[in-house]
Amino acid sequence: MADDVMIPAREKVFTGLGVSSGIGIGTAHVRESGVIQVPEYRIPAKRLNAEKERFQEAVERARKQVAGLRAKLEGGPGRFEEDLGPLLDAYHQMLTDSRLVRGALARIATERINAEAAVQEEVAAIAESFKAMDDAYLAGRLDDIRGVANRLVRSLMNKPYQTYSTLPRDSVVVAEELTPADTARLNPHLVSGITTVLGGTQGHTAIMARALEIPTVLGVPGVLDGIRHGDTVIVDGDSGRVIVNPGDATLRAYEARRVEMARERRVLSRMRRVPAVTRDGTEVTLMANVELPIEVNLVHQMGAAGIGLLRSEFMYMNRDDIPPEDEVYETLRDIIAVMEGKPVTVRILDVGGEKATDALMGEYAVSASSALGLRGIRLLLKRQDLLESQFRVILRAATTGNVRIMLPMVTTVGEVRKARQAMKAAAESLKERGIAVPEPLPPVGIMIEIPAAALAADGLARVSDFFSIGSNDLTMYTLAADRGDEQVAHLYNPLHPAVVRLIHRAAEAAKHAGIPVSLCGEIAGDPRYTALLLGLGILDLSMIASKLPRVKQRVRALDLPAATRRAQGILDQGDPGRIAMMLDDFNALF
Ligand code: PEP
Ligand code: MG
Numbered sequence: 001m002a003d004d005v006m007i008p009a010r011e012k013v014f015t016g017l018g019v020s021s022g023i024g025i026g027t028a029h030v031r032e033s034g035v036i037q038v039p040e041y042r043i044p045a046k047r048l049n050a051e052k053e054r055f056q057e058a059v060e061r062a063r064k065q066v067a068g069l070r071a072k073l074e075g076g077p078g079r080f081e082e083d084l085g086p087l088l089d090a091y092h093q094m095l096t097d098s099r100l101v102r103g104a105l106a107r108i109a110t111e112r113i114n115a116e117a118a119v120q121e122e123v124a125a126i127a128e129s130f131k132a133m134d135d136a137y138l139a140g141r142l143d144d145i146r147g148v149a150n151r152l153v154r155s156l157m158n159k160p161y162q163t164y165s166t167l168p169r170d171s172v173v174v175a176e177e178l179t180p181a182d183t184a185r186l187n188p189h190l191v192s193g194i195t196t197v198l199g200g201t202q203g204h205t206a207i208m209a210r211a212l213e214i215p216t217v218l219g220v221p222g223v224l225d226g227i228r229h230g231d232t233v234i235v236d237g238d239s240g241r242v243i244v245n246p247g248d249a250t251l252r253a254y255e256a257r258r259v260e261m262a263r264e265r266r267v268l269s270r271m272r273r274v275p276a277v278t279r280d281g282t283e284v285t286l287m288a289n290v291e292l293p294i295e296v297n298l299v300h301q302m303g304a305a306g307i308g309l310l311r312s313e314f315m316y317m318n319r320d321d322i323p324p325e326d327e328v329y330e331t332l333r334d335i336i337a338v339m340e341g342k343p344v345t346v347r348i349l350d351v352g353g354e355k356a357t358d359a360l361m362g363e364y365a366v367s368a369s370s371a372l373g374l375r376g377i378r379l380l381l382k383r384q385d386l387l388e389s390q391f392r393v394i395l396r397a398a399t400t401g402n403v404r405i406m407l408p409m410v411t412t413v414g415e416v417r418k419a420r421q422a423m424k425a426a427a428e429s430l431k432e433r434g435i436a437v438p439e440p441l442p443p444v445g446i447m448i449e450i451p452a453a454a455l456a457a458d459g460l461a462r463v464s465d466f467f468s469i470g471s472n473d474l475t476m477y478t479l480a481a482d483r484g485d486e487q488v489a490h491l492y493n494p495l496h497p498a499v500v501r502l503i504h505r506a507a508e509a510a511k512h513a514g515i516p517v518s519l520c521g522e523i524a525g526d527p528r529y530t531a532l533l534l535g536l537g538i539l540d541l542s543m544i545a546s547k548l549p550r551v552k553q554r555v556r557a558l559d560l561p562a563a564t565r566r567a568q569g570i571l572d573q574g575d576p577g578r579i580a581m582m583l584d585d586f587n588a589l590f
Contacts, residue, residue, distance in 0.1 A: 010245050010247065011243055011244060011245050011246045011247050011250060012226055012243070012244040012245065013241055013242070013243050013244075014195075014217075014220045014221075014222060014223045014226060014241070014242040014243075014244070015220065015240055015241055015242075016195070016217045016218060016219045016220030016221070016223070016240050016242065016486070017199075017200065017201050017217065017218050017219040017220075017240050017486060017489055018216075018217050018236065018237045018238050018239055018240035018241075019199070019200075019201050019206035019209060019210070019216050019217065019218050019237065020194075020206065020209040020210040020213070020214055020215055020216035020237045021210075021215065021237045021238050022213065022214075022215035022237050022238070022258075022261065023215055023234065023235070023236055023237070023238075023254050023257055023258045023261065024172060024191075024192035024193025024194075024214065024215035024216075024233075024234070024235040024237070025170070025172075025192060025193070025232070025233075025234050025235075025251070025254060025255070025258070026170035026171050026172040026191075026192040026193055026232075026233060027168070027170060027171060027172065027230060027231070027232060027233070028171075028172050028174050028227045028228065028229055028230060028231040028232075028233045028244075029167055029168075029171040029172065029173050029174065029229065030174045030175070030224070030227060030228065030229045031173060031174065031175040031176075031178075040113060040114065040116075040117040041113070041114050041117070042112055042113060042114075043108065043112050043113065043114055044112075045112070048108065048109060048112065051108050051114065051115055052105060052108050052109065052115075054115055054156065055104065055105060055108060055115035055118070055156065056105075058115065058152055058155040058156040059095055059101055059152065059155075061155045062095055062148070062151045062152050062155045063092060063095040063096065065151070065155075066088055066091045066092045066095060066151070067092060069088055070085070070088045070089070070092065087144065090144050091144065091147065091148050091151070094144070094145065094148045095148060095152075098148075099122075099126060100119070100122055100123065100126065100145055100148060100149060100152075103122040103125065103126070104118040104119045104121075104122045104152075105118075107121055107122060115156050116153050116156050116157060119149050119152050119153055119156070120149070120153070122149075123145060123146060123149045126142070126145055127142055130142050167187070167190045167191060168190065169189070169190050170190075170192045171190055171191050171192065172191070172192060172193040172194070172195065172233040172235055173186065173191055173193070173194045173195075174195055174196070174223060174224060174227045174233070175194075175196045175197075175224070176196065176197050176198060176224055177196050177197065177198040177199060177205075178194065178196055178199070178205050179205065179354070180203070180204035180205050180207075180208050180313075180317070180354060180355055181317040181318050181355075181357075182205075183204075183205050183208040183209055183212070184208055184291070184292060184314055184317055184318065185318060186212060186214065188212040188213060188214050191214055192214070192215070192235075193214065193215045193216065193217075193233065193234075193235030193237075194209055194214055194215075194216040194217075194218075194235065195216070195217045195218070195220055195223050195227075195233070195235055195242045196218050196219075196220065196223070196224075197219070197220060197221065197222070197223055197224050198218070198219065198485075198486060199218030199219050199484060199486055200218065200219060200482065200483055200484045200485050200486050200488070200489045200492065201218075201483070201489055201492065202472045202475070202476070202483040202484070202492065202521075202522055203218075203354060203482075203483050203484025203485075204354055204355055204484070205218065205354075205484065206218060206484075207291065207472075207522065207544075208291055208292075210522075210525075210544050210546075210547075211289075211290075211291040211292060211295055211544050212292070212294075213546055215235045215236070215237035216235065216237050217235050217236070217237060217240050217241070217242050218486060219486025219489060220242055223242055226244060227242075227244050231244050231245055232244075232245055232246060232251075233245075234246050234250070234251070234254050236254070268549040268550060268553065269549060271548075271549035271550075271552045271553055272301070272302060272303040272548075272549065273303070274552070274556065276305075276552045276555050276556070277555070277556065278534070278555055278556070278558045278559065278560045278563075279556070279557065279558060279559045279560075280559050280560050280561060282534075282539065282560045283539070284534065284539050284540070284541070284555045285305045285306075285518070285539065285540040285541070286304060286305055286541055286542075286543070286548055286551060286552055286555070287304050287305050287306045287307060287308030287309075287343070287345075287518070287520075287540070287541070287542040287543075288302065288304035288306075288307055288308065288542060288543065288544070288545040288548065289307070289308060289309040289310075289311065289520055289525075289542050289543055289544055289545075290307050290309070290310045290311065290335070290545075291311050291314060291544075292314050293314070293331060293334070293335060295544075295545055296335050296338045296339075297338065298545040298546065299338075299339075299545045300338055300339070301545075302545045302546070302548040302549065303548070304342075304545060304548060305342060305343075306339065306342040306343035306344060306345070306402075307335070307339060307342075307343070307344045307345055307542075308343075308345050308468065308518055308520050308540070308541075308542020308543075309345055309347055309406070309468065309520040309542050310335065310344060310345060310346045310347060311347060311350065312328075312346060312347055312348065312349055312350075312390075313349060313350060313351060313355050313357075315327075315328050315331055316349060316351065316357055316360055317355075317357060322360065322386070322389075325389055325392060325393050328390075328393045329393045329396050329397055332346065332393065332394065332397035333397050333400050336397055336400050336401035336402075336403065337400065337401070339401060339402075341401060341402055342402060343402045343403075343404055344401060344402065344403050344404070345403075345404045345405075345406050345445070345468070345542075346394050346397075346403060346404070346405055346406065347405075347406040347407075347408055347447070348377070348380060348387070348390045348391075348394070348405065348406070348407060348408065348419075349376075349379075349380060349386070349390060349408075350375070350376045350408035350409060351368065351375070351376075351379060352368040352369065352370075352371075352373060352374055352375025352376060352378075352379050352409075353368075353369070353370070353371040353373075353375045354371075354484050360379075360383075360386065361374075361379065362383070364379060364382060364383075371476070371477075371482065375408075375409050376407075376408035376409025376410075376447075377407050377408055377409050377410055377415050377419060378409060378411075378415070380419075381415060381418055381419070384422060387419070387422045388422050388425055388426045388429070389426075391405075391422055391423045391425075391426035391427070392426045392429065392430055394442075395423070395426060395427055395430060395437045395438065395441070395442070396430065396435060396436075396437070398437070398438045398442050399436050399437065399438050403438070403442045404442055404443045404444075404445060404465075404466065405423070405442050405443070405444045405445070406444075406445050406446065406447060406468060407419050407444065407445070407446045407447065408447045408449070408470075409447065409449065409450065409473070410446040410447060410448075410450070410453055410460065411450050411452050411453055413459050413460060413462070413463050416444070416446060416460065416463040416464060417463060419444070420444060420463075423441060423444065424441075427441060443465035443466060444464065444465050445464050445465050445466035445467060445468060445515075445516075446460060446464045446466075446467060446468070447468055447469075447470040447473075447520075448460075448467050448468070448469045448470065448474065448506040449469070449470030449471075449472070449473035449474045449477070449521075450473070450474070450477055451474065451477055451478045451498075451502055453506075454469075454474060454502035454503070454505050454506045455502070455505065457505060457506040457508075457509035457510070458509045458512065458513070460509075461509050461510055461512070461513035461515055462513065464515060465515060466510075466515050466516040466517065466518070467506060467507075467509075467510045467515060467516070467517040467518070468517070468518045468519065468520045468542070469503055469506055469507070469517065469518070469519040469520070469521065469538070470520060470521050471494055471499070471503065471519060471521025471522070471523050471524075472521040472522055473521075474499060474502060474503070474521065475492060475493070475494045475496070475499050475521070476492065478496070478498050478499050478502060479491055479492060479493065479496055479498070479499070493576050494521075494523050494529070495576050495579045495580050495583065496576045496579075497571075497573055497574050497575070497576065497579060500532070500536075500570060500571065500579065501571060503519070503533075503536055503538070504536045504537075504567075504571060507536055507537045507538050508537070511537060516540060517537075517538060517540065518538065518540035518541060518542055519533055519538050519540075519541055519542070520541075520542035520543070522543075522544075524541040524542055524543040524547075524551070525541075525543030525544050525547030525548075525551060526547070526551075527550050527551050527553070527554040527587075528583065528584070528587060529583075530551055530554040530555060530558065531554070531558055531563040531566065531567075531583065531586055531587060531590070532563075532566075532567055532570065532583055534555070534558060534560060534563050534564075534567075535560075535563035535564045535565075535566055535567025535568070535570075536567045537564075554590075557590045558590055559590070562586075562589075562590075563586070566582065566583070566586045569582060570582055570583065
């Protein structure tokens with residue numbers, strides 16, 4: 001019978017790293033690297049001149065931006081000028097007179113299309129003609145042309161970096177790579193899944209996807225070549241599978257699983273109303289991490305005891321300038337208000353590494369884009385203007401609620417002292433202007449996320465009001481395995497004995513010095529680790545808000561003395577595999 005015939009599966013399955021849980025089903029939106037995707041529309045004849053003028057104004061704005069960047073470079077160390085100067089000169093030249101500018105202008109007139117589309121078409125035409133010439137020099141120049149074209153398109157859209165605003169509902173974003181800033185722009189109501197070729201489990205792109213609750217699979221070899229625009233795609237963020245053009249049976253199975261997961265979520269949401277107390281009666285503090293302001297309501301709904309980590313970077317992403325102090329102040333004040341007196345731990349800017357922002361890094365961009373360079377507090381101590389500006393804003397906002405200040409990427413006692421001095425200077429300058437600051441000034445704590453800081457935590461505890469262990473970076477730096485690189489994802493393991501012992505050491509130092517210690521890396525939100533962390537003496541965890549109910553469920557199932565004994569046993573082990581087994585066996589008991 002015809003109905004019994006199995007139709008050969010058209011579906012293709014790719015496998016990568018499931019980094020954000022859940023099942024996303026939707027239509028592929030393939031993002032070509034290089035040129036930003038913009039809408040295309042026709043321009044009526046009577047508006048052609050206005051469109052050409054709009055284009056010329058955008059060229060002028062982009063030229064000014066490049067000239068501004070060039071001028072900044074001149075004041076900095078010669079090395080940067082040597083590296084970046086010629087590139088910016090080439091950009092400037094191209095924005096003054098080039099085939100790109102002339103060609104795009106001509107296309108607006110002859111093809112009657114909008115300026116953004118004209119720029120893209122001209123770039124495609126240039127790429128085509130370069131390809132025919134097969135010349136390595138020209139291939140390199142094409143990158144420069146694309147760089148200028150992107151700048152022009154952003155300038156034209158007058159909404160810098162808004163490249164995803166036109167996505168239809170139920171899109172699955174497919175790309176070579178998404179930066180954390182790209183991910184921050186995705187609208188979770190429109191995007192039902194993400195999959196990329198590059199990216200590791202604990203990079204900031206993965207964290208951002210989890211924060212937005214978008215099912216995501218990163219580090220999938222071949223996925224960009226294997227999916228076409230418009231294909232139906234299932235992203236299984238738990239198993240790490242990406243299924244392209246699924247057959248009916250697969251689709252039905254995944255839809256059923258999605259319904260089941262929604263039901264589990266509803267059941268878990270009841271956890272909100274019960275306290276986070278272990279079986280033996282020990283109270284545990286569960287706070288939330290915040291990456292983007294849209295999460296703050298969820299933080300409140302999930303019954304978090306406060307914000308244990310406010311990653312302030314979001315306010316500085318996706319823009320070419322530094323936001324005015326009043327704008328940052330208002331954003332912070334609004335978040336603090338939602339928390340209704342619960343603690344809000346504001347981390348000062350942690351730019352650098354994969355969270356690169358040209359406007360902030362300025363002349364230090366080369367060093368700051370390295371994970372071992374001027375990241376976090378290191379960059380801010382070079383940019384005292386930025387450091388003091390942040391303290392001014394946070395101190396102003398701190399008068400409206402319960403604020404703690406946290407310093408990222410601390411390595412030495414001297415860095416903490418200098419940061420404190422900058423905070424005092426900021427407080428003085430506010431007072432001189434008659435602006436209120438909290439008395440006493442807010443507590444200043446530090447992230448323990450560099451192995452040296454964990455090893456020397458006793459000294460750092462003397463100058464810090466609290467510790468927050470950043471296990472994401474601590475794991476990366478201890479194991480020399482980049483958290484955002486899928487090629488070393490198998491080495492990136494928080495259960496390596498070196499990482500476990502460093503976490504323990506930092507927690508012990510805090511206890512000894514009598515200061516609070518929490519952990520705000522991603523393992524805080526994974527119930528697999530709850531027993532270990534509590535057993536190591538960390539009774540304060542901060543995580544992505546949606547993870548709170550499951551972790552609370554784990555806390556309530558645990559017996560703390562038993563978890564402590566198991567953690568002690570784990571500290572004696574040297575083999576990560578054995579540690580994982582000991583933890584999983586223990587977890588199976590409760
Ligand atoms: C960490 O490193 O663990 C951390 C919480 O900070 P981030 O992930 O922002 O680097
Ligand atoms: Mg970190």
